Amino acid sequence: MKEYHSLTAYFRESLGGHGLDWANQPLPFKRYLHREPIPLPSPTLPKTSLEDLLKDHPPRPEPDQPKPDANLLAGCLLMAGGITAHTPGVPNSPGLRSWASAGALYPCEIYMVATEVQGLKDGLYHFTAETPGLHLLWEGKLARTASKILGQRPQRLTFFITTLFWRSLWKYSSRAYRYCLLDTGHLLANLELSLAAAGLEVKTCLDFADVSAGVFLGLATEDEATLATLTTGGEPDDPGPEDPGLPPFDRQYSPLSAKIGRDSLLLKTHKSGNLETPEPGRLWPEQTSPEQAMTCPEPARFEGPLLEAIKKRRSRRNFLARPLEQDLAGAIIRASLPRRSPIRAMLLVSPGGEIPGGKYLYHPKPNLMEPREATADFGRLLGRACLGQAWVGQAGIAFVLWGNLNTLINENGLRSYRHAMIEAGKAGQRIYLAAQALGLGCCGVGAFYDQETNQVAALPQGGDSLYVVATGHVKGRKK
Ligand SMILES: Cc1cc2nc3c(=O)[nH]c(=O)nc-3n(C[C@H](O)[C@H](O)[C@H](O)COP(=O)(O)O)c2cc1C
Structure with missing residues (x-):
């Protein structure tokens, strides 16, 4: 895998x-x-x-x-x-x-x-x-x-x-x-x-x-x-x-x-990755708490029913160079990943907003954002890493969903690759729906140069990028 x-x-x-x-x-x-x-x-x-x-x-x-x-x-x-x-x-x-x-x-x-x-x-x-x-x-x-x-x-x-x-x-x-x-x-x-x-x-x-x-x-x-x-x-x-x-x-x-x-x-x-017989559900380990981290901001409330968000959800790529307010960021980040998961999220936060621009590792369990790199001028590099899709680098937050596939598969078997990728897709859809309900834009990005993306996202050694999801203010939406 x-x-x-x-x-x-x-x-x-x-x-x-x-x-x-x-x-x-x-x-x-x-x-x-x-x-x-x-x-x-x-x-x-x-x-x-x-x-x-x-x-x-x-x-x-x-x-x-x-x-x-x-x-x-x-x-x-x-x-x-x-x-x-x-x-x-x-x-x-x-x-x-x-x-x-x-x-x-x-x-x-x-x-x-x-x-x-x-x-x-x-x-x-x-x-x-x-x-x-x-x-x-x-x-x-x-x-x-x-x-x-x-x-x-x-x-x-x-x-x-x-x-x-x-x-x-x-x-x-x-x-x-x-x-x-x-x-x-x-x-x-x-x-x-x-x-x-x-x-x-x-x-x-x-x-x-x-x-x-x-x-x-x-x-x-x-x-x-x-x-x-x-x-x-x-x-x-x-x-x-x-x-x-x-x-x-x-x-x-x-x-x-x-x-x-x-x-x-x-x-x-x-x-x-096939199984001959079914296996009991897996309980992914909870992540350990980092020593230095900030609490993920208090979330804004999602407006309206799921039905509305589902009906109106679309990929929107026309991001404005405008940072995301911290309550909007908090709501989207919390919606993304469960406490126990085979994958992690690196958050690439654009500069100039209430949350200092930089790269943060998200810890869903204690709901913390661990600063990994303070540099916030990654937008152009991220767009280049995503096969030249420059708009990805304009987004308020880009989620780089990733996993250490070697460790994951060694410890959990070949089937765990499916778990990791499906979990990344689930997080993607939840981010889309959250963004829709908050008046923001969102687009999934599967087309990226893998190693460049790992580097731009400052993934730890051995980390593999699985999926990138960009979200933020876009032209023509209400917020
Ligand atoms: C796994 C995945 C990868 C995607 N990768 C890209 C991408 O690299 N670039 C892009 O512009 N859109 C990308 N998209 C968005 C799709 O093009 C979009 O979902 C599709 O055209 C349907 O449009 P809709 O999302 O508005 O319903 C991706 C979507 C998914 C689910």
């Missing part, structure tokens, strides 16, 4: 770039040959405030959890993965979704096992953002089967987030696996928050049995793989049999393009 990350690093002197094969641009929707999508029932859209949701990781449920029904589920699916805008001036635009996705390629799909959900037949479904609707892939009580793949108690709802690698490979070649994992994190954060907004307790599981998940969902294993799962909704009265019998054979879908590309490095890397 560390090898994969190194092999797919961008270097200024060797970044060739390849032309895009427009004739084989992959379809961003999965269309089944033998299934018509069932229209979504009219959605119940929870109005829970973002302030209540972003405080906790995972977001905290209501004390009395509702029993999920089809309308609530429709609302959560639309919020997590629906189309929220169309690109102006692009005829037949496939739409922009509620989750940020590298290159707007949307490699991820959502599947869900529903059991005893009022208004919905029991079974395995695929959510399509296109119509939007549900494909019923396998009718029956499947909660117990799904739970065995995850190694968890059966629940009324089990979600699987998969990735069709080709959609991202088409543009990013071998580096695509990074984007697939980051994108999964973005979608997963939306799903966790939307279900929690509906009052449900969510449990995310990344350590499921890979091959069993693929067979269960009917995936063409080389091209599509499960990257995350989540359960919620409480235990059903009847979770179904131990063995549900043979899965249906007619789950083929239209090819994404005439030619489907594969990448041996990506596949090898993905498979090396």
Whole structure:
């Protein structure tokens, strides 16, 4: 995994770039040959405030959890993965979704096992953002089967987030696996928050049995793989049999393009992290407190419901050279990472504001910012390190999400690379939503020269940059 990350690093002197094969641009929707999508029932859209949701990781449920029904589920699916805008001036635009996705390629799909959900037949479904609707892939009580793949108690709802690698490979070649994992994190954060907004307790599981998940969902294993799962909704009265019998054979879908590309490095890397049997959830260590640090500033309140932030969230890159007020910075920083995490955040704070410009290591547990370098004239260098995307260097704060991959993998196994990258993607989506609610702009940055970014961010020896997320005041927003 560390090898994969190194092999797919961008270097200024060797970044060739390849032309895009427009004739084989992959379809961003999965269309089944033998299934018509069932229209979504009219959605119940929870109005829970973002302030209540972003405080906790995972977001905290209501004390009395509702029993999920089809309308609530429709609302959560639309919020997590629906189309929220169309690109102006692009005829037949496939739409922009509620989750940020590298290159707007949307490699991820959502599947869900529903059991005893009022208004919905029991079974395995695929959510399509296109119509939007549900494909019923396998009718029956499947909660117990799904739970065995995850190694968890059966629940009324089990979600699987998969990735069709080709959609991202088409543009990013071998580096695509990074984007697939980051994108999964973005979608997963939306799903966790939307279900929690509906009052449900969510449990995310990344350590499921890979091959069993693929067979269960009917995936063409080389091209599509499960990257995350989540359960919620409480235990059903009847979770179904131990063995549900043979899965249906007619789950083929239209090819994404005439030619489907594969990448041996990506596949090898993905498979090396596979698990044969599910493993219990991991408890990442809490970080030790630094000797010299400042408390992260008191946070501003997030205005409005999650729903508004999700509907209006967009990537905004037109940053103003204006520092971030400390309460806005405090709110965004706290929303980013949980107390226990496989990754860390280095905060690159622009000069001239209430928080002295410089580089800070964030410690979520005691909520501290540890100054690492007082130099604040990194903007130009950061823009250069991000493949010349100068606007990154203008942002009020750039988060460099990073990990020491050697140590992480040596201590926690190959699967931990997925954990690290998905966590970085989740942090990215949460930063986007926080920025949206605070009247700020935000944009994820996956395109960077790795070593230059490590240096500009002053990462400790052995630290690897995983993802950069820039946020701050932008032209045309209210604050
Ligand atoms: C993992 C990831 C990496 C991204 N990298 C870049 C980048 O390097 N440069 C950029 O301008 N936008 C980047 N973006 C933003 C996407 O281009 C954007 O999310 C996509 O076009 C959809 O638009 P929206 O975010 O407004 O919905 C990235 C997004 C993600 C999730």
